[in-house]
Amino acid sequence: MKSRYGYKVPEPDNDLVNVEPGSPMGELLRRYWQPACLSEEVGDLPYKIRILCEDLVLFRDGQGRVGCLDLHCAHRGTSLEYGRVEERGIRCCYHGWLYDTEGQCIEMACEQPEFTEKMDVWQPAYPTYEYGGLVFLYMGPPDAKPLFPMFDILDTRGRNDVVLKGLKLWGDHSLGYVRDCNWLQHVENALDPWHLIVLHEMISGDQFNSVLTLGSWPEIGFEETPLGMRYNLDKDLPNGNHLERHSEVILPNIVLVANIHQRGNEPIWREKATEVIWCVPNDNETVYGICICAWPAKDGIADSDWVAGTDTLTDIRPGQLRERPYEDKQRKPDDMEAQEGQRRIAVHAAENLGLVDAGIAANRRKLREAVRDVAEGRDPPNIFRHAETNRMIETSCWNTVTAAGESQAAD
Ligand code: FES
Ligand SMILES: [Fe+2]
Known part of the structure; x- marks a missing residue:
């Protein structure tokens, strides 16, 4: 036994988690338009x-x-x-x-x-x-103000197949809500595909009712993208088809989640995420999620029959309820319990990262580099200053389903 007697919890990784004015990460986040x-x-x-x-x-x-x-x-x-x-x-x-x-x-x-x-x-x-229905602030040095970044998901110039909607959930729901934990825990969840299988299926039952959590164990990897990091998940589906899925973190605090309702019944090529979700710190111990959704249009207005691709928006699981009996939370924990359970501010020095955490480790390295960029007077990643390049900025988050027997599409 290793006695807990005398165990001291190390300090949090303050350079990455703290966001006050003047703090390294606070200065980095202030270089970007943040939705209020x-x-x-x-x-x-x-x-x-x-x-x-x-x-x-x-x-x-x-x-x-x-x-x-x-x-x-x-x-x-x-x-x-x-x-x-x-x-x-x-x-x-x-x-x-x-x-x-x-x-x-x-x-x-x-x-x-x-x-x-x-x-x-x-x-x-x-x-x-x-x-896109949101109000953004620029809280950084006035002479460093960038353009608002026109990611492909939300760049509707020349398109009329979608309308943009600003969305968040309040009230009783945990997602899109002020979460009682540090902002980075919320971001890192998007680079943690294994929790889909463990938390959302093995522990709490099939919380997604989705092919993500059913069938064989997937193969999982991580890779850098032009905007940040993504996970790569490959799995054979019970129906014989094959799913290739990515979720992406755009530095420093944006997450893209591909459609979690994808059943994999029909082949589909690069079904891209439809929401750009910002994880914005209120302070060091609370965070809110807020997004622009590219909502499919019908006759020029938002199609009310469409179900948003992530369940943060239109489809609330019981486990996302903010207030539910403690016993329910213990028997069927969900994202809220898992993320808030990491402490109000997760302590990186107390963690034992494994191979499955490679994406999270790489993202932290990239955040540290971005913090250094700002400290040394350079623009950090994903700052756009020229109208010519600030259009249809390519994101890398999607589901692809290939039919049984077909070779998988190369990326
Ligand atoms: S006008 Fe007097 S406190 Fe604001
Ligand atoms: Fe989750």
Whole structure:
């Protein structure tokens, strides 16, 4: 026996997991547009968020412009979540200072003109950008702001077969919800295909009702992609067909998941992921998932008969319920229990990574390199600055099904 007496849990891998301003990973994540909320959530009331350990308020002025300001009013600190959204900006509830979407204080309700003329007050602010039904923030150095990346899944210029929808799940569901663990645990789950077979089938029964978790053991490998890492899963299906499947992590905090409902009954060539999912830290101990879904269109609008490719969106498993009896969680743990169970912040120095964790280890190395890029003044990966190259950026996540007897398609 190795007694636990005196065992000290090592420190977390702070360079990779911490996201405060000034922390190595915090600086890396701030180099990318990060989704804050759905466009429809920014309405006639201010919308308060916590993102990357910062407290902010979003609002849409009467002219439709979205602003993102520091939460606490530059006068005497009252939270702007209680402010009033007006034609020209947001007015603090306490003494009526009015800020426009750039953060400039354009009215001081209680002050005399001789005072306000001399004042030049700016509430700290971030640039915003709306795309695909989401509001994005750029929280990094102003002179390093990149273009919004046009991944092929969400680049609808010249296409009319899909409409883009911003989506997340709240309330009782664990996915697309603030998860009570560090953001990297959520990302790494997408590079962990073995848990499909163990957690979602052997331990908890067939939670996906899918060929992913049924039939023979797959062959699994990992490889780098132009945007990050992916797993490669090959398996012979009970019906004799063959499945080739990939899920991809796009550095630093995007995951793509190929359709988990694919039954493998018919041959299909590169059924690509339909959602780009961002895993955004609220802070070091909570994360939310939010995505743009390329939803198939019927007669120009979203086809209501379509079931989204991942079960994060339209198809909730019982195990994803946030509140369920503790005994149920113990008897049929799901992703939430597994990821939150790694501690609020997983401790890498206490892990014993195996061969099955090769993708996770490689992704951590790539994240470390990206952190170093920023520290040494270079652009990290997946920063796009030129309109010519920022189109149909190729992602590498899909299912391919080949018929029994056919040779597998080469990648
Ligand atoms: S605290 Fe906001 S106007 Fe006074
Ligand atoms: Fe899972």
